[in-house]
Amino acid sequence: MRNAYVDQFPAEARVVKSAFWSSFLALAIGGIFGLVQALHRTDVLRFIDSTDYYTVLTAHGVLLAITFTIFFLVGIFTWAVTTSLDRGVVDIRFTWSWYVMMVTGTVLVAVAIFSGFLEEPPSILGSELYADVLFTFYSPLQAHPIFYIGLVLFVVGTWLAGFDWFRTWWAWRDENADERIPLPTFMVLTTTLFWYICTLGVALSILAFLLPWSLGIVDSVNPLLTRTLFWYFGHAVVYFWLMPTYVMWYIMLPKLSGGKLFSDPLARVVFVLFLLLSTPLGIHHQYLDPGIAEGYKFIAMTNTMFLLLPSLLTAFTVVASMEHGARQRGGEGYLGWLTALPWRDPVFTGMALAGLMFAAAGFSGMINAGMNINYLVHNTWWVVGHFHLTVGTAVALTFMAAAYWFIPQVTGKELWSRSVALGQVLLWFVGMTFMSNAMHRSGLFGMPRRTAEPQYQNFDFEPAVGTVAEMDAQVALGAVLLVVSLVLFLLNMVLTSFNGTSDSIPDNTYAGTLSGPEDAPEILDNLKLWTAIAVVLVIFAYTLPLASIVESGGLFGPGIDGRQLSLGADLEPALETLREVVA
C-alpha cells in the first residue's frame, strides 16, 4: 500500500504542487535572466540595451529572491505542518485563497516590471507602467502603483498562509493538549512569527509612504526612512527563505543519510534564536548610510554576529546527524564515514553540497557583517557572490534537490531520471563555484554590483591577483553551467509530470531524533514568550534610529518627488538638457 503525501493529503498535495510549479516558473525566467546579465556585464555577449539591463535585473531579483523562494517555502511549510501534525488544513478553500492571492500579487508585479521592455508602456491608473526600481525599490526611484499593490497582495497572501498553519496547529492542539509541538511544525511557526514581525516594516513602508506617493496622494517621501523600513524587512527575509532550507537539513538530510537528527532540543533553540534575532539587525545593510548614528550600526553588528550562533549550531547538528547516518550504513573512521553516505542520491547530494556552500557563504557573510571591513566590499560584486552562495545555492540547490523527493510525493509519479538529477546538482555546484568565487574576488578591488557596463572610461580596476578578464570569463562560464543545470532540472520536472503514477513512491516520512523533544525544556515551546522578547528586541534596536530619521528628515521628507530616470529612445537631447540643468 503506497503511503505518499498525495495519498495521505490529496487536497493539500494539489496546493503544494501548485506552489512548487509557481516557484519553478519564477526560477526558470529569473535564472535565464541571470545568464543574460552575466554575459552582458562581462561583455561576453550583449544583445539587450544596457538601459534594459536594469529591467532584467529587477525581474531577476524579484522573481528569484521573492517569488521562487517564497512559493517553494509555502509548499514545504504546508507539507511540514500537515505531515508532522498528521492532519489536513482546517479549510482547504482558505488554503487556495492565499495561494491565489500570492499568484495575483506576483502577476501584478511582473506586469509592472516587464513593461520595462516596451517602447511605450501602456498607461494604467493615470501613469505609465514602470518598475525599473530593482528588488530593493529605494525611493525616490518610483515604480508604478501596481508594482507596490502586487507586493502587498503577495505579502498579505503569505500572512494568510501563516495564519493557515497556525490555525491547523490550533486545531491539532485542541485534540492533543499535552503533546509537544512536533519539530517540523515548531520550525514553521517560529519562522512565521518572525515573518509577521519583519514584514510589518515593508508593509508600513509601502502602505503609508510609497503607494500613496506613487498614486499622487502625498507628494514626497523621506528616502532614508523608506530605505530603513525596507531593510527592517530586508534581512529577515533572507532568513525567511533560508528557514525551509534549514527544515530540510534538519528533518530530511538525517533521514536521507540513513540515520536520525542528532538533537531535537538544539533544533528548537536554533529556531527560537532566529525568531529573536532575525529582525533587529537590518541596519547592517546600512553601514554606509548617512543619517544613522554609528552606535545604532554597532548594535546591528553585534546582533548580526550573535545570529552566527544558530547557524554554527546547525552546522554541528547537520554534520553530526550525517555522520550518525553514515555509521548506521557501515561507515567507519574519523573521516572514512563520509564515503558511506548515499552520494548517488541526488536529494542527499544536492542538500549536502548546498550545506557545504553555505559554510563558505557564512565566511563571506562574517566579512560583510564586520562593519568596518564592510566599507571595502559594500555594494561590490563580493556581495553578489555572497548571496549567490546563500540564496543562490544553499537555498536554491536545497530546494531543487528537495523537489526530486517532493514532486513524486505530491504527484504520485516517479522521478523521470535520477542520474540526470544527480548530474544537475553537481553541475550547479561546479557552476556556482566558478561564478561565486570570481564575483567575490572582483568585489575586493571594487567591481560594483548592479551595473550594466562595469567598464569605465577614466580608470581601470587593479586586481591584486589575476585579471579582470579572467574573472569575467569565470563568471560567464559559471553562469552558463548554472543555466544548463537549471534546464536539466526543469526538464526533469516536466518529464516527471508526464510519467504515469507509480506504486513505488517512498512513504511520506521525515527523520526521527536521537535526542527527542522530551529532552527539550517546555519553555522552548512557549511561542508567546519568544515573540514578546523578539518584539522587545526590535523596539530596542529600531525605536531610536527611526525616531532620529523622522526627526531630521521628516515623516514625508523635504519635498522629494518620484523619479523614473529613463530617457527613452531619444537620448542625446535629453542628456544635453540634463547637463545644462546641472551646470
Place this chain on the structure above:
Amino acid sequence: MNIHTYEKVWLAASMVLIVGFIATITYGAVGPGVSMISDDGGSIDPSEINDDERFEETGVTHVGGNEYEVAVLAQAWSYSPDEIEVPAGSEVTFYVTSPDVTHSFSVVGTNVNTMVVPGQVSEMTVEFDEPGEYGILCNEYCGEYHHTMEGTLSVVPEDEFDLTELSVEAPGEVESGNETTINATVSDGMQTDLETTATLEIGGEQYDEDVTIDGAGSESVEFAVDADQLGEGDHDWTVTVDGEEESGTLSVVDGANDDSGDSDGGDDDA
C-alpha cells in the same frame, strides 16, 4: 535539557568566535580609528542644496594645515566635480549629497565608500598618505545610465599641489603707439601665503612677475604691453601661474585708423 558534550564544546567555541569577531571590529574602530558614516553630515533639502554653505561651491577647499574639505554633488549620472585633486599627506573631509535619487560615492579599491541618500549629507574623513590615482564610481543603481556615472581622484605629491586660480583681463586691441596692460588676478585657495611667479608670453617675449599672496587672498599682477614693440597685427598671449593658464589675442591696429570696429578680442573668461 540534555546537551551532548561535543555540542557543549562546539557551543563554547562558537561563542568565543563571535565574541572574538566583535572584539576585532571594536578594536578596528577604537584602535586604528576606522570610523563609520554617521549622522554627522546632517540633513539637507535636496531642492535647495546650494543654500547649504558646504555646497555653495563644489570642489576642494583648504581648511588649514593639512586639512581639506571636498564638497561633491552626486546626481544622475555624474559627479560634480568629476575630477578631484588633493595632496598626499592630507586629511580630507568629504561632504556628499544628492539632489535626485540614491547614489554612492565610492573610491575604487579603497574603503572610501558611502551611500548618498537625498535629504542627507554623507560626511567622511579620509587620510591620503601616498600619491596615487583612483577611480570614483557609483555603485548604487540610479536609473538607466547608472553605469556611466564615474569620476577620478588624484592624490598628488604635496609640492605639486596648489589651489591657485587665475583670471585675466586683457583688451582686445590696442592702437599702435600706445601702451596697454594685461591684468592677471591670481587667487590663493590655500589658507597659507603663496609666493609664486606669473608669466606672460607675448610676441615671442616672456615677462615674469613675482607675486606674494596672503592665504585665501588674491593679488593683481599688471603686465605692461607696448604696442610698438609688438608691431601691427594679431598677437597671441598666454598668462601662466602654478600650472594655471589663460590665453587670448591682442590686435595692434593702426593708430590713424581708429574706426576699425570689432577686434579679435581677448579671451578673458575664467
